[in-house]
Amino acid sequence: MRRYVASRWLFAVLLMLPLLGQAEEALSSWNDGSSRQAIMAFVEAVTTEGSPDYVAPAERIAVFDNDGTLWSEQPMYFQVLFALEEVRRLAPQHPEWKDRQPFKAVLENDRKTLAESGVKGILEIVAATHSGMSTDEFIGNARRWLASARHPRSQKPYTEMVFQPMLELLDYLRAHGFKTYIVSGGEVAFMRAFAEEVYGIVPEQVIGTxxxxxxxxxxxxxxxxxxxxxxxxxxxxxxxxxxDSIIGRRPILAFGNSDGDLQMLQWTVAGKGKRLAALVHHTDGEREWAYDRESTVGRLDKALDEARAKGWVVVDMATEWKRIYPFDQ
Amino acid sequence: MRRYVASRWLFAVLLMLPLLGQAEEALSSWNDGSSRQAIMAFVEAVTTEGSPDYVAPAERIAVFDNDGTLWSEQPMYFQVLFALEEVRRLAPQHPEWKDRQPFKAVLENDRKTLAESGVKGILEIVAATHSGMSTDEFIGNARRWLASARHPRSQKPYTEMVFQPMLELLDYLRAHGFKTYIVSGGEVAFMRAFAEEVYGIVPEQVIGTxxxxxxxxxxxxxxxxxxxxxxxxxxxxxxxxxxDSIIGRRPILAFGNSDGDLQMLQWTVAGKGKRLAALVHHTDGEREWAYDRESTVGRLDKALDEARAKGWVVVDMATEWKRIYPFDQ
Known part of the structure; x- marks a missing residue:
């Protein structure tokens, strides 16, 4: 009998060890402000059995935008920087590009002409560098670039320009039985080139353009x-x-940072039961960037109004995040 | 020390209990023929740590066709039977259907005219009954039909016309760390209406038209x-x-039953490492149906040749399955 009790006790302690570790560490790069508190209260409510807000693990779907939500997006979406670099790398195989816009502008570093080519020009550059090859080859190209390219300001690899507090949030949610998804305007194979290694998000949980x-x-x-x-x-x-098409059920938590995320957040909170919608607000011109309503990249205007009107979580990066990047001290 | 040893032993026994249960029960509706042996040898090879064929759990993706592979598809794809029934149910809201083909033929039970309308006619009927509503409403319609409709031959609900040996295979694979997917010509929301309850396959693991x-x-x-x-x-x-678009990695096991599955099986076995491609061969005119090269529904011709040439698993339903349906004794 005593032996049985002892082994039961040992077993219980073994089971609790990961929880003890977690309680100490959870969201440690977040200041204990309103966002961290709202997130932790939400997770506790939906994961506590017997709670009126309890949600079964299979229904704990959390969706995250990528650009500006999980990693930075300035001075330009990183995928566009990749596409521009690919034009330079592939130019020898495309002699016609020397005389054809918008490729000519990229090769001559003619920013004015490139800017004038607008969205149409960018789409042409993306199409030329993202198609005409197999998925495997494309992912190889993306990984080659990610391994060697450096961000113009930090001189760090782009995959280090990810937000430490968001990495912790992804881990925290997964430790509480959530399935974490990326739902992003980025092209899906480009994101799969790094999402598993960097975010712990497997390819089948990456949704994109x-x-x-x-x-x-x-x-x-x-x-x-x-x-x-x-x-x-x-x-x-x-x-x-x-x-709706790929996951086939409604998330209970959605995190974005721009007007492009508004409908995803609306769709999430319109479901029955407790829901969480949240925005990263880029307020930190010192450690990251400060931009919202006037930005061409990651414009946050209507979604900010709606978040404030409806009491969604708005993360003030400057005051709520102790660290921005994993390489910050 | 003795107490420690005892608790370690107890712990080990607890860990082994589910495995012991499994060894007894695995694939019990399968005769111990070549298909069962090939499947079990494959699963052992890819899940045994240290085996040269070992595959990490995250890479254990198994894909299954639905019609004719997980459930029956005779006398006609069940989803088409649903669409025809929906025409009858929705007719009062569409008085124009009384005079318009192919709807008129459905309402008048004019099989000859309906057959003459061909694939084009069927697609028109599917479009009319599967769109013009929200996904939630459509899934509600599908569930209402599935709850009340009966198969013309067995008089059982369609969701009971599923193959008991395949249900056991899905369980067996999941117990060995596989992620089981449906990849089917059926419309995705229609399958999601029952896949979780019937197959234990969650909505996000259902891929379809x-x-x-x-x-x-x-x-x-x-x-x-x-x-x-x-x-x-x-x-x-x-x-x-x-x-490629939705899962973003290549399966290591694929199961189908018709020429429409051929490319999925080819794609699966062309990957590196150990792979399994398998076909259900409908050879049982007594308990299910017998058809292959000449059938309009679920034609199996080229894929059967390729399976035999390449040594893929071909399940002879008549001799390899002890039971077909869960309701069989």
Whole structure:
């Protein structure tokens, strides 16, 4: 009998060890402000059995925008910087680019002409560098760039320009039985090139903008070829649409940072039961960047109004985050 | 010290109990023929640590076709039977259908005219009954039908016309750390209406044919509206394309039953390392149906040749399955 009791006790202690560790460490890069408190209260409410707000683990879907929410997006979306660099790398295979805009502007570093080419020009550059190859080859290209490229301001790899408090939040949610998803305007294969290693988010939990593709059997050599055709723009209303199509159930937590995330947040909170919608507000011109209503990249205007009107969590980066990046001390 | 040893022993026994139960029960509706042996040898090889064929749990992706692989598909794909029944149910709201083909043929039970309307006619019926409503409403319609409709031959609900040996296989794979997916020509929301309850496959692991959709905000009432527009036909080459787009990694096991599954099986076995491709061969005219090369529903011709040439698993339903349906004794 005593032996049995002792082993039960040992067993109970073993079971509790991870919880003890967690309680000490949870969200340690967050100041104990309103955002951290709201997040922890939400997680406690939906994960405590017997709580009126309890949500079964299978329903604990949490969705995160990527650019500006999990990593920085200044001075320009990192994927666009990758596309511009790919134009330079691939130029020898495309001699016609020397005389053709917007490629000519990229190769000559003619920022004025490039800026004048607008969204249409950028899309042409993205199409040229993101298609015409297999998914495997493309992911290889993205990984090569991510391994060598450095951010112009920090001189760090882009994959280190991720937000330490958000990495902790992803871990915290997963430790509480949440399934964490990226739902982002970024192209899906580009994000899969690093999401598992950097965020611990597996490929099948990354949702994004998608290009057309074609299964190809070339004398028994099989591949999925990427086509220069936009199939789904995962921005604004495209976010709840892809959530419905790919996840097939409504998230209970959504985190974004810009007007492109508004519909995803609305869709999340409109579900029954307790929900959490949150925005990262870029208020820190010292350690990161400060921008919102007037920014062309990651504009936050309507979503900020709605968040304030509805009492959503708005994370004031400058005051609520002790550290921004993992490399910060 | 003795107490410590005793508790370690107790702990080890506790850990082994589920495994002992499993060894007795695994795939009990399968005769111990070549298919069962091949499946179990494969699972042992990829899950035994230290084995040269070991695959980490995160990479253990298994994909299953649905119609004819997890449930029956005769005398016609069950989803088409649902669509025909929906025409009858919705007819009062569409008085114009009385005079318009192919709806007129359905309402008058005019099989000849309906058959003459061909694939085009069926697609029109599917579009009319599967769109023009929200995803939530559509899933409600599908569940209402599934709860009341009976299969013309067995007089059982369609959700009982599932293959007991395949239910056991899904459980067996999940118990060995596999993530089980449906990848099917069926429309994705229709399958989500029952996949979790019947197969234990959560909505986010159901991939299928998709329609266009639109996020709608009607005075604050949010919904995802289904559009009468085919966005992805998840058949043939569409299967590896959706696997690449949605899962983002290659399965190590694929199970189908028809030529529409061929590319998915090819794509699976073309990956590095140990792989398993398998077909259900409908050879049992007594307990289920017997059909292959000449069938219009679930034709199995090219894939059968390739399976035999390459030594894939071909399940001879008549000799390898002890039971077909859960209701069989």
């Amino acid at each position: 998608t290009l057309g593709s074609r299964f190809e059997d070339r004398d028994g050599q099989l591949s999925i070829q990427r086509l220069p055709k936009l199939v789904h723009n995962d921005d604004g209303p495209g976010k709840p649409e892809s959530i | 998709t329609l266009g959709s639109r996020f709608e905000d009607r005075d604050g009432q949010l919904s995802i509206q289904r559009l009468p527009k085919l966005v992805h036909n998840d058949d043939g080459p569409g299967k590896p394309e959706s696997i």
